[in-house]
Amino acid sequence: MGEIRMSEEGSHASDAGVQTALRRQGAATAPITANHAALQALCLIARLHQVAAEPATLAHQLGLSASDAVGVQDLLLAARLLGLKARRVRSGAERLTLAPLPALALVRAPAGGEDGGGGGGGEGADGAGLHAVVLAQCDGQRVLLQDPGVAGAESGGGRPTIESVPEFTRRWTGELILVSSRASLAGELARFDFSWFIPSLVRHRRLLGEVLLISFMLQLFALVSPLFFQVVMDKVLVHRGLTTLDVLVAGLVVVVVFES
Known part of the structure; x- marks a missing residue:
């Protein structure tokens, strides 16, 4: 995976595409109650996957x-x-850079927060009441996220923010809800099918041709050794052709040098 750069001066510029998309999705979301902020977070991710979604629906x-x-x-x-x-x-935290983002991160809501934990009520066995935020990117040092429950129902969700990984993990429960669409899964599979292999062959056809030629020559030289042995048996030992033996030795030396 390519490392995401989020410097002090250029963090907003480097993540402008994701931040702009998140802002647009938040602005387009119909006002909902604070208890349903988790649904709003899911809708933000759905729209990033080109799936229309409304939390109220x-x-x-x-x-x-x-x-x-x-x-x-x-x-x-x-x-x-x-x-x-x-x-x-x-x-x-050490595996966030490997996670397929964007995803929903389950975090602990601030005590006495007005959103009531982002899901409403206390944390139950199935995670009811956990505060869900959109975790968009992570470079190992910082995370880009959006918390729809911050601004409440009036604005349709908070703005994208950048936090350090230690700051984020202090309130993160260690759980993610990974979301993917059929289109994204098909895109991942399409990268590694035969259609991906053919352009690579065409691009490196000259190098591939050289490899095939050398491989062919090595296979021919592999047949030389038994032929040399046959000549030694028929010509050198029977007819005592020492000159022929000298030629065969020189030929074997050339073959060994080429193969090495």
């Missing part, structure tokens, strides 16, 4: 009222309703 499909908490199972079911593949995994 998802809440209605899930049968959630304005006061109901949104748990991890609700998020997984909502992703399925959108035609996305989602799974809950445990990870560590």
Whole structure:
């Protein structure tokens, strides 16, 4: 994976594409209750996968009222309703650079926060009440994320922010909800099929031709040794042709030097 550069002066410029997309998705989201901020985070990721989604519609499909908490199972079911593949995994800070981002990160809500934990209520066995944020990028030192529950229902979600990895992990539970679409999975598979192999062959055809030629010559030289042995038996030993033996020895030396 290529390392993401987020310097002090150029962090906003280097992540401008993702930040702009996140801002647009947040601005386009219909106002929702603070308890459903986790659904809004899922909708942000869905739109990054070119899937139209509205948190209010998802809440209605899930049968959630304005006061109901949104748990991890609700998020997984909502992703399925959108035609996305989602799974809950445990990870560590050292593996965030390897994770397929963007993803949902489950974090601990601030005590007494107005969003009530981003999902509403306390943390349950299925993760109900966990605060979900969009984890967009990680370069090993900093993370780019967006917390839809920060600004509440009025603005449709907070702005993309950059935090240091230690600062983020202090409130991160170590769990991610990885989200992928069928289109993205098909794109990953398409990179390694035969259509990817043919252009590589064409691009390196000269080098490949040289390798094949050398391989062919080595195979021919492999046949020389038994032929030399046959000549030694027929010509040198029978007819005592020492001159022929000298020629064969010189030929064997040339073959050995070429093969080495």
